[in-house]
Amino acid sequence: MRENAAMPDATRPWVTLADDSAIALGPLDGRYRGDVSPLVDHLSEAALNRARLHVEVEWVIHLCAAGAIPGAPTLSDAEVTYLRDVVATFGPAQIAELAAIEAETRHDVKAVEYFLKRRLGRAADALGDGTSLPAASELVHIFCTSEDVNNLSYALTIRSAVHEVWLPAATALADAVADLARAEAATPMLARTHGQPATPVTLGKELAVLAHRLRRQLARIESDETLGKINGATGTYGAHAISVPDTDWQEVGRTFVEGLGLTWNPLTTQIESHDWQAELYADVARFNRVLHNLATDVWTYISLGYFAQRLSAQGSTGSSTMPHKVNPIRFENAEANLEVSNALLDNLSATLVTSRLQRDLTDSSSQRTIGVAFGHSLLAIANVTRGLAGLDVDAAAMARHLDANWEVLGEAVQSAMRAAGIAGATGMADPYERLKELTRGRRVDGAGMRAFIADLGLPSDVEQRLLALTPASYTGYAERLVAHLD
Template identity: 65%
Template structure:
């Protein structure tokens, strides 16, 4: 649609153009900004540019200090400090300045090169201006800048938030380790457990994924336009360029990738996103289970003063924290899986699909971080309804059928007569029937068990038939 037609259409509505008010398009930069703001310091466009400046400055210092070219000498401490201040002082005014340069260059990395070059004269380094971006292709700077930003976002923001959420689940698991609970397999009453043991299962699973994320390597390269150090070796044939590159990448706190095309292969990103996506999926399952426990009354939600549960039904306290988390985990996982699939492929030596995709890493992690915040808050608003759990157990005595038929098998192996067809006999007693305590004990008394076995079964109740659940919960509530 031509611009004039579009403007006329908007004008004809009589409404103010909200687009003119710089209003965020997405919720992460709008209503949920507070929950994800810390990621902006690492994965926003401004943070990417700051990281590009950081990489360019460190490369400049590295080349000078290693004297890779004739006539170069190590920089003074004052010069290094002045160069690094370009990074630490990068703020709103510098963001605007860089944007103005890019508007002319129409190239983001070239704009960074000019931005730095404009400051060298003031540091007494004007003669070294050609050393900025020396022998680099844009991807040399970009891959390292993204690696630094993603590493810091994961280690400083996402992982602490994930540990906090898992810690909240672990605290609930410890508190409910001894609380008996009717299990449900295929949605039907099954062998009892404890509420804490069921929560601890998720703690254990989630912590395994966190250990994988914590051990992730963040790879980087700086080897030129097609990964051959071609320009490097022509300009400075005596330098050991792979060693210069390795020491530089490791100086940035990254793992050196020694063999690439123009781009770093991004395999490490695929690995990382798969692990975080798997963590998301496990946590999504947890949210679904907790939502279901709330729906059957196992958890009561602690009302928040002044908050509205339902706009029309005042008795309700909706489980919005867990529902919000579910949706954001789904969005995050979809984006992470897409990124992981896209980024590990590149046509021949280079294409730009990764450039567009990587700009959404912050969005992918942002939806996960938002979910983590909601899970942590949601866990703080839950209260175990022990009475509901006890009542549920007491109306399902048929779950002891497993215990009785298993004891009958053991008795048969010990030579006790009359223990034939234990499964079938319990099936006849319990399937499709409600069996109360009196009927179950009457049945046990009629079996002719050994005295010890009979007494064990007569003493058994649904709330004591939890095996080692409490012990397992206590042992594994922290992963």
């Protein structure tokens, strides 16, 4: 027993990894960092703190410029530049300093306030003893509850992440789908409804449907409002009004919020109600779901042989044991990441719109997952983009499936019979039933379909049109419908 006890534990024969800060817990900061790293400059903790610092700086500048508080200094251009440089130079050393302050305050927004006050206290080193900034220290965070700073900071970072990172990537993907749709507008393809052969389409038209759906959601996302407020502890301007009663604090707040490029929300509790966030996340989730539909459809077309995958575009190894395989891993990866993204986006949309009475802190924790939600969506977009770029259309495979399913012309024939009967032709009774008897559960080849058509007694022009028809040419307006993308 003693000998066995000295042996290594067979269930854990490794050293601990927890103390290595370079090892990521989640895949977005590990395996997939390269695909999502642009979001770090917007939706990371550091980016949020930089935005908080930006809001605090601009609040000081705004109060001084508006003359909102008697005795507040008129800032010189050099002093304004100094304040804004505090934000512009916020980098690794400043992030570490802020973290050290927060370790003492145990409050993230208060730590930002103290960080900025330190900079005002040191302003004379850069601007000379005549600067008014050290004396203006109490303007920092005046009349602000933490949520005044937080709601504006989240608004700024979410808006920039969406418009500078996520939307360009999503738009480029939608454009790539549209380009492929245009290129394949005339390529006939057997449709499948309920998984069964159905009226033919073109590959381009089907891709155009998806591109159009994606673009509709992008248009909604691009026009979504981003709201903000700065009205105090319970949304009443109570501290403002009692301290400086002669200032129109609603106007000061409105112009400040709008000066940040946001839409002013005049009616809130302590928090900005987050309805705009819920609306945005619902729209992004809907885009994700359309993209998920695209990924599953393209995956299916690959399995049918309609798309061939170029090995160099998908990766060097298809299967660890079956060397012949090229797996559609880009589209499968996208499916999974879209599902994770939507789980978070749906949760945010559902929960952020509720806050107990005038304030609770559930939103504080929830909003820390915003970057993760967008990260998984961005990763999916990157995978689908790369996946599409690695596909070649196999029109011959589609042609073989079309030629093997002449029964899909049953719809065309029975519809032409109905129209001819309405126009006065005789012998056109029971067209649906007659075609059902010919085609349901049966395979009909070209010769059999043409023989059936020739025996119907159709008007000559109708008969000739139907005899010339093939599954590959029975695509209606499909090719021209792709032009709606333009």
